[in-house]
Amino acid sequence: MNEIQGNKKNEWMIYTGSYAEKTSTGIHLFKLNVKEKKLDLVEKYTGIENPSFLVINKAQTHLYAVSEVEYGMVVSYAINRQSEQIRELNRKSTNGMAPCYVSLSENESCLYISNYGGTVTRIELQEDGTLGEHTTTNEHVGSGVWADRQDAPHAHSIVPVPNSSVVVAADLGTDKIYVYDDKDFANLAKMSTIPGSGPRHFAFHPTLPIMYVIQELSNTIAVFELNDQHIPDSLLGVVTTLPDDYKEENTAADLHISEDGQFLYASNRGHDSIATYKVAESGIPEIIAFTHTEGKGPRNFELIDEEKVLIAANEQSDSLVLFEINKEGIPTFTGNTISLSKPVCVQAIARNQE
Incomplete structure (x- = not known):
């Protein structure tokens, strides 16, 4: 989530990514x-196939989208700060298959991309926000215990650890968290998760040296302690994303933490819920509550903590759903639903209202 400094804003711009053909609408802009x-x-914008994940820089001048196709691509866009509309600048190969996540380095000098085919890539950015020529790719190796889902490495996300020179990547296929140096992209460490867990996405506590990892295959959240070098080196605990009596099929997907660190949220596909944790x-x-997402397959959601708002992207029921966060920290349905084909990513920026 990106913010504009100043007074609380009542209007935000929402960019969504989706699974779509190149000639179909892939990225949408909402107010x-x-x-x-x-x-x-x-x-709405065409010209990019399967823009499944987006990231926006802090200055809100550029948006980057991966194209999750066999020979992966990443596309850079300029954001018009008057209209908030985007214009393509350039695109490059991600040096891997099916890129599914993109993030910016701490100093925003480069992009990090996870390719579900089993590699992670670093691409330098030019001063004008375009994708540069220098690219480094690291390949993961191994497999896991699930024959159908863990037959090979599957890098699912890669993010910088806040206020550090460390980057972490979750590999669903090998049940490992890879740790990289953000300067030369060298591998610093590998942390194993519980076999068959399938690590997917990260969240970081705002004040404690703690990293949360949502695990798709075991429907759990692993809690890791970070050492003085900001590297996860010990597992503090594992909590479920599901009610105890739920026995149907489910895959955990996304997670976010509130800015004060008091509440953690996770999405379930199958149970079709947002799990709220104190x-x-x-x-x-x-766990303190489960909120139905008013749809099926909430792959991704955005927490606009400043406004106490949560937006869920229900991929399988083609809907974007708006929730309010109540005083207990629990999302409640506002009654507002937007029909949208296969939404899988939501990014929000505050609109500057002078």
Whole structure:
């Protein structure tokens, strides 16, 4: 989530990625009016196939989208700060198959991309925000215990650890967390997760040296402690993303933590819910509620903590759904749903209202 400094804003711009053919609409731009609890379509964009994950820089001048295809691509866009509309600048290969995640380095000098085919790539950025020529790719090796899902490496996300020179990558196929140096992209360490867990996405506690990893195959969240070098070196605990009595098929997907560190949220595909956790002073989360996402397959969601708003992208039911966060920290349905074909990523920026 990106913010504009200053007073609380009532209007936000929402960019969504989806699974779509190149000639179909892949990226949408919506306006969110918090007071009216309403999403309105502003613009839609073609020209990129399967833009399954997006990231926006802090200055809100550039948006980057991966194209999750066999021979993966990443596309850079300029954001017009008057209209908030985007314009393509350039595109490059991700040096891998099926890129499914993109993030910016701490100093925003490069992009990090996870290719589900089993590699992670670093691409330097030019001063004008375009994709540069220098690219480094690291290949993961190994497999896991699930024959159908872990027959090979499957890098699912890669992010910088906040306020550090460390980058972590979750590999669902090998049940490992890879740790890289953000300067030369050298591998510093590998942390094993519980076999068959399938690590997917990360969240970091804002004040404690704790990293949360949602695990797709075991429907759990692993809680790791970071050492003085910001490297995960010990497992503090594992919590479920599901009710105890739920026995149907499910795959955990996304997670986000509130800015004050008091609440953690996770999405379930199958149970089709947002799980809400109260985070203890130790950093260990405790489940307090499940909220139905009013659709199927919530692959990704955005937490706009400043406005106490959550937006869920229900891939399997083609809907974008708006929730309010109540005083107990629990998402509640606002009644606002937008029909949208296969949404899989939501990114929000505050609109500057002078």
